[in-house]
Amino acid sequence: MHRPTRTPVLAAVAMLSTSALTVSLLAAPAEAAPRKTRISGTLTATASNPGGSVAMTGTVKDKGKQKRTVVLEQKIATGWRKVDKVRTDRSGAYEITVPTTWFYSSKLRTRVVKNRKFRGDTSRAHRMSVVPAYVPLGSPTSWTPLGDKGDRWNPCRTLSYGINTSRATPDAATVTQGITNTLALVSQATGVQFTFKGETDAMPLDNRFRRKDPDIVFAFTTDEETKLDLGPVTAARGGYDRTRAARDARGKRVWEALDGGVLYDLTDTATMTAVQFQQLTLHEVGHVMGLGHVPATDQYMTAGAELYDLPLLYQAGDLNGLSKVGLQAGCLRPLRGHRKSSFDRAPVSVSVTLD
Ligand SMILES: [Zn+2]
Structure with a gap:
């Protein structure tokens, strides 16, 4: 694929004046550097029964007027995992639904995705629990693994x-x-x-x-x-x-x-x-x-x-x-x-x- 390149122009400039090139190299990144972004995020509730309505809400501040993409992430044993994503409105405000379909107690955070103009950022992490609406019988310790080597399905696959x-x-x-x-x-x-x-x-x-x-x-x-x-x-x-x-x-x-x-x-x-x-x-x-x-x-x-x-x-x-x-x-x-x-x-x- 043909692609115009600016490299020869830069090389020519370099040959003309080393000092001019130094200045432009220093100046260029500062101009092109993505600008600062801040994201806040809070949970509307920190505990729920299945089916409860819980959201993480907050604002992306980046001095721009563009809508930004915000990702909800959940901490599982292998690290932060993407759950869902939304777009902010033009003021930067967002609201993203927190899953209450299954039982967990883990941290959630939101992350704003970097773009050409603005940097990414992550919110503070907040712990969320989804617990049964009934009182389960017996002791939580009453379970054993079937295999002796931690056999299981990959829970990240459907x-x-x-x-x-x-x-x-x-x-x-x-x-x-x-x-x-x-x-x-x-x-x-x-x-x-x-x-x-x-x-x-x-x-x-x-x-x-x-x-x-x-x-x-x-x-x-x-x-x-x-x-x-x-x-x-x-x-x-x-x-x-x-x-x-x-x-x-x-x-x-x-x-x-x-x-x-x-x-x-x-x-x-x-x-x-x-x-x-x-x-x-x-x-x-x-x-x-x-x-x-x-x-x-x-x-x-x-x-x-x-x-x-x-x-x-x-x-x-x-x-x-x-x-x-x-x-x-x-x-x-x-x-x-x-x-x-x-x-x-x-x-x-x-x-x-x-x-
Ligand atoms: Zn059996």
Whole structure:
């Protein structure tokens, strides 16, 4: 591409007079330097329940009349993460919506993006908390990781899921509703986004991975038809079966889950109510996200049938565990050389008793 250049002109000037060039070099940056910008930012509330209306408001001061771009950033374990952006009005005032869709306690700040004329700046950081509107049962310490190496999904990716309803019991509508409700609660507890890919013919935890398959698959079978044990007391299995080496926020090596899901025993789910099916799904998706069993019977990750007595909400230990595999824990980065070479591991999946 042809591009006019000023360099030869400058060179000619240099040959004419060294002192003149020195002056122009000194003068030029001062003239072209972006001018000062200041951004202020305050939260309209520092705590909220899900769905609350909270904003960060402030002003960009830069002695200009242009609208500026302001970015809302949230501090997670891997650093400041962009959440959203808005434009100021001509006076520099802005208001940006703070997410209250998921549970977190972290710092927020706004940043004005530099442009040709004006510098960038960041506001002071303010801590914001989004907390449940209900009182979760039990202790926040009632959770365990499923894997021994901090296995989890990359919470900074949008995870896709699909449902294989071909043999779904009690019926496809109940199943779809139960799974949708559960993933909304997981999203609320983790900050992880899920996208529904609809119907799939894939089966989870079968060590077969096709590019078109969703990341997380929900499907139905019988004990006789699967290598996984779906025996008399096992209603479903949940987990993941393909991982790759990655690093967490501290640089520690972990396994990043790439494929997983829930395999239900259709003979067990056939007699379940919609509530029971969702209770079972809340437990199994806990495994999918990387949580193991706990002795406490007031948590969804209990190994016992007590989970069928719990309200349809994650409890204190469940929520704390989910937050540890969620967005606040920071993004995962694939280990160098492992970007493509993902490989199979034995399915990490656990049973749950029905009765
Ligand atoms: Zn289990």
